[in-house]
Amino acid sequence: MELPPEAAxxxxxxxxxxxxxxxxxxxxxxxxKVRAAWGRGDHLGALAVRLGIGRDKxxxxxxxxxxxxxxxxxxxxVTANYKLTFDTLRRELAGRSCWILVVETYGINxxxxxxxxxxxxxxxxxxxxxxxxxxxxTHRTLILPQLxxxxxxxxxxRKLCGFKAVVGPVRAADLPAFLDAGMKADxxxxxxxxxLAERLTVAFVEIRANRLLTLxxxxxxxxxxxxxxxxxxxxxxxxAAAGAFGVYLLGFTAGCMGVPALLPHLPFRPFAAKGxxxxxxxxxxxxxGLARSLPEGLAVVLACTAWxxxxxxxxxxxxxxxxxxxxxxxxxxxxxxxxxxxxxxILTWLISSWMxxxx
Numbered sequence: 089m090e091l092p093p094e095a096a097x098x099x100x101x102x103x104x105x106x107x108x109x110x111x112x113x114x115x116x117x118x119x120x121k122v123r124a125a126w127g128r129g130d131h132l133g134a135l136a137v138r139l140g141i142g143r144d145k146x147x148x149x150x151x152x153x154x155x156x157x158x159x160x161x162x163x164x165x166v167t168a169n170y171k172l173t174f175d176t177l178r179r180e181l182a183g184r185s186c187w188i189l190v191v192e193t194y195g196i197n198x199x200x201x202x203x204x205x206x207x208x209x210x211x212x213x214x215x216x217x218x219x220x221x222x223x224x225x226t227h228r229t230l231i232l233p234q235l236x237x238x239x240x241x242x243x244x245x246r247k248l249c250g251f252k253a254v255v256g257p258v259r260a261a262d263l264p265a266f267l268d269a270g271m272k273a274d275x276x277x278x279x280x281x282x283x284l285a286e287r288l289t290v291a292f293v294e295i296r297a298n299r300l301l302t303l304x305x306x307x308x309x310x311x312x313x314x315x316x317x318x319x320x321x322x323x324x325x326x327x328a329a330a331g332a333f334g335v336y337l338l339g340f341t342a343g344c345m346g347v348p349a350l351l352p353h354l355p356f357r358p359f360a361a362k363g364x365x366x367x368x369x370x371x372x373x374x375x376x377g378l379a380r381s382l383p384e385g386l387a388v389v390l391a392c393t394a395w396x397x398x399x400x401x402x403x404x405x406x407x408x409x410x411x412x413x414x415x416x417x418x419x420x421x422x423x424x425x426x427x428x429x430x431x432x433x434i435l436t437w438l439i440s441s442w443m444x445x446x447x
Contacts, residue, residue, distance in 0.1 A: 140294075234273075282351075340395060347399075372389055
């Protein structure tokens, strides 16, 4: 697809995206047309970012896009420039014609961008003006995602750009029904959910995000095993290090997967405390089945509890259960506890081997 001369400048990069199918001429100039259906690259890209691969670069150029064959009376839906958010939106609007105004959130999703104030009143107004939206549509209404509203002051938006804000539903999947109902949302569309599938989807990113930590733990386990628990032999050192690393993996799984899966059923509100509970339970079961001595079993429980709490605490920012101040407060309260538990586990493991408590 050749880029028309009128589309030169900041938006030139849109021609690189396979979902851009052409250009729509408007009174404000040429607007890229996008298709609703996902291609193979969209599916692979979504899978990659779910695993944390290329997450920071998964974005598209901000500006105005045309879905279908929109006219001057078609709705304008505002979203973030995180490509997965944009892709989800266009897929859910298949078969419809509308304008999609993408704001610069630096590749961050709607909810997080609103919290970081990159999805803001000023940014939305600036994109409206840059797109000359008043020349593209005859109405003066923007549909904003509900989760963006903490960062957008609707009463100021109209003063800044002449367009009023209508609060859309939480989920993109509800947009068709919302539009068919005359841009009115029922109670279900306003409800923020956090289902099992949603919880586990965001948990998988931790696997790649913690690859360096995992490598460091493996090296540390090998070094610590060499100074005592391994019996000062090559085979013993490898076996002891593998055991210690296995406890780390148990804590990782409990914190990253177990806590999100069992989130509503675990006691306590702080995620770190939920991790302490599940980690202790998993560690106890592992110690009963694998530990060769009481001190070794105690070390397993302490280490698994610490790791599970640590990873569960990091999941807090991916949930709808707490606020930014709550995350900060939780970290200040529980990091010393986690560090103390891990140190106690290491000392118990080493000292018991030095005193002949483990073979």
